[in-house]
Amino acid sequence: MRVASVLPQAGQWRVETDAGVYTAPRILNCAGAWADRIAAQWGEPVPLQPISPMMLVTLRMDHFLDPVVLGTGRPLSFKQRANGTVLIGGGRRAWVDRDTEWTELDFRSLAEGARTVCDLFPHMRHAVVNRGWAGIEAAMPDEIPVIGRSSRHETAFHAFGFSAHGFELGPIVGRIMADLITTGKTELPIAPFRIERFSGA
Numbered sequence: 646m647r648v649a650s651v652l653p654q655a656g657q658w659r660v661e662t663d664a665g666v667y668t669a670p671r672i673l674n675c676a677g678a679w680a681d682r683i684a685a686q687w688g689e690p691v692p693l694q695p696i697s698p699m700m701l702v703t704l705r706m707d708h709f710l711d712p713v714v715l716g717t718g719r720p721l722s723f724k725q726r727a728n729g730t731v732l733i734g735g736g737r738r739a740w741v742d743r744d745t746e747w748t749e750l751d752f753r754s755l756a757e758g759a760r761t762v763c764d765l766f767p768h769m770r771h772a773v774v775n776r777g778w779a780g781i782e783a784a785m786p787d788e789i790p791v792i793g794r795s796s797r798h799e800t801a802f803h804a805f806g807f808s809a810h811g812f813e814l815g816p817i818v819g820r821i822m823a824d825l826i827t828t829g830k831t832e833l834p835i836a837p838f839r840i841e842r843f844s845g846a
Contacts, residue, residue, distance in 0.1 A: 680805035697741035705729030739779035748779040792838035
C-alpha cells in the first residue's frame with residue numbers, strides 16, 4: 646500500500662492511499678525510509694537519508710553460535726539463526742532508490758565482509774552462501790531515531806530513523822509509543838529523540 650497524504654481534517658487524520666482512504670483520531674508516523682515525506686506534510690522537515698544495509702545468508706550449518714558478534718576493528722555483524730543459517734553483515738550498504746523500492750547489491754563490499762568472517766571464524770571457509778539481501782531503512786545525521794509527539798500536532802506522533810538499529814529498539818519504542826498515544830506521557834526520558842532537534846536544519 647502506498648500512502649499519498651496524511652493530513653488533519655475535521656478533527657481526524659485523513660490518510661489517502663492507493664488502496665483507499667482511512668481516518669483516525671490519532672496517527673503514528675512510522676514510515677521508515679519514507680517518514681520524512683510524512684513529517685514534511687506536517688510542517689516538520691527532517692534530513693533523513695534512505696540507506697540499504699546488505700547481508701549475506703548461508704545455507705544451514707550445524708549450530709555453533711548463540712550471541713550476535715559485532716566487529717570493532719572491521720565492519721562485521723555475524724549471527725546464526727535458529728534454523729542454522731548464518732547472516733553476515735556489518736553496515737555495508739547497497740545502492741537504493743526508495744521511489745521504486747529497488748536496491749542493488751555491492752558484491753565487492755559483500756566479498757570483503759565474507760573475507761572478514763573467514764579470517765575470524767576459519768570454519769566459515771566451508772560455508773555456502775545462499776543469497777544476498779538488502780533492506781531499505783532510514784538513517785538520521787546523528788544516528789539516533791526520532792521518537793515522540795509531533796511538534797505541531799497534538800494527536801500525531803513519530804517513531805522513525807533507527808539507522809539500522811530498529812530490531813533492537815523496536816520493543817521498547819513500541820512500549821513508549823503505546824504509552825504516549827494512550828496516556829499522553831511516558832516514564833522514560835525521550836527528550837533527546839524529539840523531532841525539534843532538526844528544526845534549524
